[in-house]
Amino acid sequence: MNLQEKIALIADYYGLNIQICKLGEEGAELGAVIAKKYVLIQSGELAQKYDYPAAQREFGHVDFSISEELADVLLVARQIEYLMLRDEKLAEYIERIMNAKAARQIERIKEGRKQ
Structure with missing residues (x-):
């Protein structure tokens, strides 16, 4: 089963209203991870000045987290697109x-x- 078939199956099972709510949830999770990265970027000068290795490692973790959450958002958004664009x-x-x-x-x- 390819990705589009999976998207259609999930979308048809849950329906538009549930997936719209799910998109809000996933969007909030993505927003939280992006906010965390913003804080790290803003504090980056401080982290570099004092050479905090943990702060430097955190950037890679946040990028990974953004990718994971973005995948969730896109998956649900594509389900909503599939459902809505039939009209x-x-x-x-x-x-x-x-x-x-x-x-x-x-x-x-x-x-x-x-x-």
Whole structure:
């Protein structure tokens, strides 16, 4: 069974409402790991100044954790995508929103803004 077949099987079993809740849970876990990395980055100068080996090792662990949590988020997001995009009107609406958001971000990039 390939990944897309697994995604469809899981999505069909749990349904849209449960998987939307699951995405919130997984997103929160990813956010927590990213926040931890942000703290480590902000304290990195201090860690390097005093040469804390444990702090340096932590960066690798956090990157691994981000990868794990991102995989969870993407897996559930793809299930939601599979369920929602079966509705042609909803699929077109989502595509329109994504295009508009991407266009806005490209304008920010052209203006030299990072956010």
